[in-house]
Amino acid sequence: MKPSFMPPDALENSPRPTLLGYPGGGGAPYLDEMRRMGVDGVALFGDSEINGQRVLGKGHTGVVVLVRARGMTAALKMRRTDSPRPDMDGEAVLLAAANHIGVGPRLLGHTPNLLLMEYIDGTPLREWLAARPPARSAKGAIRRILEQCYRLDRIGLDHGELTDMSRHALVGARTAIIDFESASLSRRPANVTSAAQCLYLGGLSAHTRGICPAPAPDMIIDALRAYKSRPGHGSFCSLLDMLGV
Numbered sequence: 414m415k416p417s418f419m420p421p422d423a424l425e426n427s428p429r430p431t432l433l434g435y436p437g438g439g440g441a442p443y444l445d446e447m448r449r450m451g452v453d454g455v456a457l458f459g460d461s462e463i464n465g466q467r468v469l470g471k472g473h474t475g476v477v478v479l480v481r482a483r484g485m486t487a488a489l490k491m492r493r494t495d496s497p498r499p500d501m502d503g504e505a506v507l508l509a510a511a512n513h514i515g516v517g518p519r520l521l522g523h524t525p526n527l528l529l530m531e532y533i534d535g536t537p538l539r540e541w542l543a544a545r546p547p548a549r550s551a552k553g554a555i556r557r558i559l560e561q562c563y564r565l566d567r568i569g570l571d572h573g574e575l576t577d578m579s580r581h582a583l584v585g586a587r588t589a590i591i592d593f594e595s596a597s598l599s600r601r602p603a604n605v606t607s608a609a610q611c612l613y614l615g616g617l618s619a620h621t622r623g624i625c626p627a628p629a630p631d632m633i634i635d636a637l638r639a640y641k642s643r644p645g646h647g648s649f650c651s652l653l654d655m656l657g658v
């Protein structure tokens with residue numbers, strides 16, 4: 414289905430409970446901030462639903478909608494009123510740091526309640542693997558994800574939620590790690606080990622192993638230990654080699 418865009422204030426005038434300031438209400442500041450960032454269209458489009466309205470996604474801290482801004486299609490993450498975060502500043506700083514090394518959706522702007530970013534037209538990793546793509550494509554996506562994790566490890570940015578990465582990577586024309594809301598530049602980074610653990614030993618392992626056979630868990634654990642004690646290009650490449658990706 415093709416998205417159709419309407420002016421943002423149509424969300425306020427909709428007969429359904431508004432998506433602005435979800436779930437508490439009080440959407441006026443959101444509209445104001447949208448205008449400031451040049452958002453002039455919103456589409457009720459995507460695979461998730463809130464009060465009968467389609468959205469790209471809904472998490473614990475945000476509702477993500479497809480928008481048009483400055484002539485581009487983009488994704489807008491709107492802070493939930495019940496979010497534990499006071500504003501979007503922290504996430505914007507961390508996403509910008511990830512962007513610096515080419516990771517994450519490109520940050521296009523932010524205000525206290527909103528974060529405007531590149532729209533990733535992709536499928537959440539779990540669903541994508543569950544659809545049993547050919548082994549070659551699965552290996553390519555896994556490799557791209559682990560390489561992005563490695564770059565994050567190198568700059569000391571820990572994503573924080575990759576031990577369950579079923580919803581934290583979108584696979585499409587572009588494969589992207591998303592949601593830097595729980596990320597940190599002060600923890601010891603564990604992106605490669607968390608993602609590999611999830612893909613080969615944890616929640617996604619049945620899917621992954623069903624598509625691309627991988628070594629026994631013991632061998633993977635050893636390679637992850639080696640990387641953890643000496644994180645670097647050598648131990649990372651050995652890990653990829655061993656996984657066969």
Ligand SMILES: Nc1ncnc2c1ncn2[C@@H]1O[C@H](COP(=O)(O)OP(=O)(O)O)[C@@H](O)[C@H]1O
Nearest residue numbers: 470471472473474475477488518532533592594
């Ligand atoms: N840049 C994006 N492009 C497309 N969809 C996105 C994008 N960012 C988030 N989403 C969708 O919105 C959902 C919720 O976003 P997320 O950042 O995880 O919110 P939260 O911090 O509330 O968990 C994601 O699971 C994903 O499906």
Ligand SMILES: [Mg+2]
Nearest residue numbers: 472473592594
């Ligand atoms: Mg999230």
